[in-house]
Amino acid sequence: MGRAFVYVILGGGVAAGYAALEFTKKGVSPGELCIISDEPVAPYERPALSKGFLLPEAPARLPAFHTCVGANEERLTPKWYKEHGIELILGTRVKSADVRRKTLLTATGETISYKILIIATGARALKLEEFGVSGSDAENVCYLRDVADATRLADVMQTSTGGNAVVIGGGYIGMECAASLVINKISVSMVFPEPHCMGRLFTPKIASYYEEFYKSKGVNFVKGTVLSSFVFDPEGKVTGVNLKDGSYLPADLVVVAIGIRPNTSLFEGLLTLEKGGIKVNGRFQSSNSSVYAVGDVASFPVKIFGEIRRLEHVDAARKSARHAVSAIMEPDKTPEFDYLPFFYSRVFSLSWQFYGDNVGEVVYFGDFSGSSFGAYWVHSGHLVGSFLEGGSKEEYEAMAKVTRLKPAVEDLSELERLGLGYVVELSQQQLVVPVMDVSGSGSILVLDKPVYPWHAAAGVVVAASIAAFAYWYGRRRRRW
Ligand code: FAD
Helix, strand or coil: CCCECCEEEECCCHHHHHHHHHHHHCCCCCCCEEEECCCCCCCECHHHHHCHHHCCCCCCCCCCCECCHHHCCCCCCHHHHHHCCCEEECCCCEEEEECCCCEEEECCCCEEECCEEEECCCEEECCHHHHCCCCCCCCCEECCCCHHHHHHHHHHHHHCCCCEEEEECCCHHHHHHHHHHHHCCCEEEEEECCCCCCCCCCCHHHHHHHHHHHHHCCCEEEECCCEEEEEECCCCCEEEEEECCCCEEECCEEEECCCEEECCHHHECCECEECCEEECCCCCECCCCCEEECHHHEEEEEHHHCEEEECCCHHHHHHHHHHHHHHHHCHHHCCCCCCCCEEEEEECCEEEEEEECCCCEEEEEECCCCCCEEEEEEECCEEEEEEEECCCHHHHHHHHHHHHHCCECCCHHHHHHHCHHHHHHHHHCCEEEEEECCCCCCEEEEECCCCCCCCHHHHHHHHHHHHHHHHHHHHHHCCC
């Protein structure tokens, strides 16, 4: 025996919160929707865990960062769900699914049935044990995926002030945690096998900017090697790490950030999987028409690149969730999802955004010894990706707008000369003349006239306002 709902969201993370808000906007009735989550709290903005949550002073704590504050929308507290007649089934793990009977079985033994299921199970942090290293259950070895992990990390950080931390992994979470540790007055060594940090996104030149910045804050980079074992004291606490290259690092605290694995296991053999996630169409519908998948767990068609991708970023989680709900509630009014991949991070006083794809030739611009610089990626004669550190809201918007258009670029040195001005200028032009995209993934737009004049005076004004805006924006957004 169990409960029955029209709509069930499985998973209570970022995508679940944004889906719930969208359901209410589209007129879901009280009692029709439930969210099942193994976390004990209502959906929240996960990125806050490696940023505001770890600050030594006035750290962010729930309920301050429940979804959907990260997109400047309503903050959905447990009271909000109650008022909207949405059932929150928290602290409850779903242990199996039957997509033919449309039921989920929880670890408490309840069978919950649905008409439409949205899978929003996200991902889990990879464990060192999966790479043959044991001991990651020691009290001062921390992972960071959920609020329980973040609470533990914050506690261990408090007792490690003035000591040493080793961060295993040079991706987003590793970089953001390292910055937080430094801010908490802990000496940090970062260990990763790649030749530079953020290996999946950054070029060596971009990475070197951030590494130099981190070094100026005292961070020690140990590259080209991995952890081979922990050294423990008699109480089972880690006191240091041995690396494969034979070196040893003392540690009062270890943060393991070696990647994630999407939570697909409940649906293996039941739904089609691709690229490590649940394969969905442009309406987020899986191989079973009553089952949708969104967020980190979904592999969806990225129309602009003409291929299926699985993204591990909050913007994709938010937008995929909204789109799936719209496709469910208003199928005739909802087009295929057309998404421009967008990633961002904020560390120390730095803040960057990336749009599109990082393939092809790279064209750099700006001042790599200063505070604002960037890069474009040009593939098959078209601009497909753009990166900017230290930009203003308007500049980031210009970048997103132009990258989505995939404009033809003939002269890379001209692009380099124009730098950021290229997207700023181009975003203000009138856009006409649809032509076929070279990749065959759809039509794109080109300009009705060349856009090469560069207004120096405007540049000075923009530069002055960037500093003021970046300061204000950085403070306003600093927590999530
Ligand atoms: P999640 O938010 O992970 O939610 C999944 C939910 O499903 C969880 O509540 C989980 O407990 C639950 N669940 C899973 N399996 C079950 C089950 N069987 N039964 C019940 N419940 C289940 N992205 C960015 O773009 N920028 C950032 O700066 C950034 N910072 C981040 C910092 C941290 C510390 C982390 C961990 C991630 C960060 N991300 C960032 C990534 C971003 O948070 C994710 O892309 C986003 O949370 C994905 O949302 P989701 O809803 O798909 O999954």
